Amino acid sequence: MLQYLIILLAIVVCACTKPPAELDDLGPLPSFVLVDQTGRTVTDQSLRGTVWAANFLFSSCPTACPPLAKATAELQAQIAPWAMDGPAVKLVSISVDPMTDTPQVLTQFGQKYGSNPQIWSFLTGNYETMERLVVSGFMQAIIRSDLPGADLPRDATAMMQPTPLDTAHSLRFVLVDQRGHLRAMYNKEPEDLQRLAATMRWLRDHPPGD
Numbered sequence: 001m002l003q004y005l006i007i008l009l010a011i012v013v014c015a016c017t018k019p020p021a022e023l024d025d026l027g028p029l030p031s032f033v034l035v036d037q038t039g040r041t042v043t044d045q046s047l048r049g050t051v052w053a054a055n056f057l058f059s060s061c062p063t064a065c066p067p068l069a070k071a072t073a074e075l076q077a078q079i080a081p082w083a084m085d086g087p088a089v090k091l092v093s094i095s096v097d098p099m100t101d102t103p104q105v106l107t108q109f110g111q112k113y114g115s116n117p118q119i120w121s122f123l124t125g126n127y128e129t130m131e132r133l134v135v136s137g138f139m140q141a142i143i144r145s146d147l148p149g150a151d152l153p154r155d156a157t158a159m160m161q162p163t164p165l166d167t168a169h170s171l172r173f174v175l176v177d178q179r180g181h182l183r184a185m186y187n188k189e190p191e192d193l194q195r196l197a198a199t200m201r202w203l204r205d206h207p208p209g210d
Contacts, residue, residue, distance in 0.1 A: 019206065020199045026182035029137045034094070034125035037106040042123055044180050050088040051204045053173045053186075053196060056134055056142075058097035058163055059109040068171050069093070069113045071188035075173070076120050078197040083119050087178075089204050091120040094134060096142055097163035098124045127160070138182065140170035175199060178207050 031044050055072060057065040072091055083089040095101035101109070106122035115122075124130075134140050144167045173186045173196055184199065186192040 017206070020184075020195070020202055022184045022195070023199065023203070024183060026139070026184075029176065029180050029182065030133065032129055032133045032137070034123040034129065034133075035103060036124075037103050037110055037122045038117070039103045042121070047090075047092075047176070048180055049178050050090055051178060051200050052090040052092050052176050053200060054092045054094060054138060054176060055171070055173050055188075056094050056096050056138075056140060056169050058095050058167075058169075059101050059105055060097065060162070060165065061167075062165060064169075064171055068188055069109075071193060072120065072173075073113045073115070074190070075193045075197060076114075076116060078193065079200060080116065080119060082201060087204050087207075089119075089200055093120070093122045094130060095122065095124045096130065096134065096167065096169050098127050098130055099160065099162045134170070138170075138174050140172060140174065141168065142170075143168040175203070177203055181208070 029044055033041060033043050036042050053075070055068060057068050059065075072093060076091055079089060079091075095106065101122070101124045103124065106124060110117070110120065110122055131142060134142055145164055146161070171188055173188065173192075174182060175184045175186070175196065177183050183203065184196075186196045
């Protein structure tokens, strides 16, 4: 009986230390400088050592963004009991309309959805920095009707205007590890949020290189 319990315990330990199947190494994010809803500068370096999940939205979006913000609030509720217990785990929403989404606007938006600033941050800043980070760094699309395709010359004037309400953008969550590497992507459905929360906790407890 004792031998059986020892074998069973070994199986459980192995299962707990096995990485989630969806984890991959999709490469590092580029360097960036943005500001959060408090006006504090946030960079790729300041997030090093943190496990974080990013998504992309804007406060005036009337259709896709409210459900995405509600899903982020649900994810926050799932990770809140342990997110600040040990190494940092965070949620980061990056605005794709930095002309409109000032820190003050994002503070109000976060309050509307019950964000805990210690867990869930909102980033804004220079449009070109944001677009390069989202498209080239996170590998997520932003399609604006008032801007030409990526292979055509960009109109700097249009990029200084608020993002049109019909802009198409990614609704995914992207998981980033402590080194700033992309590790996995998730949809906003409940089962995906549960998997993301579990994977964030596993990654926090098993940093890359350990």
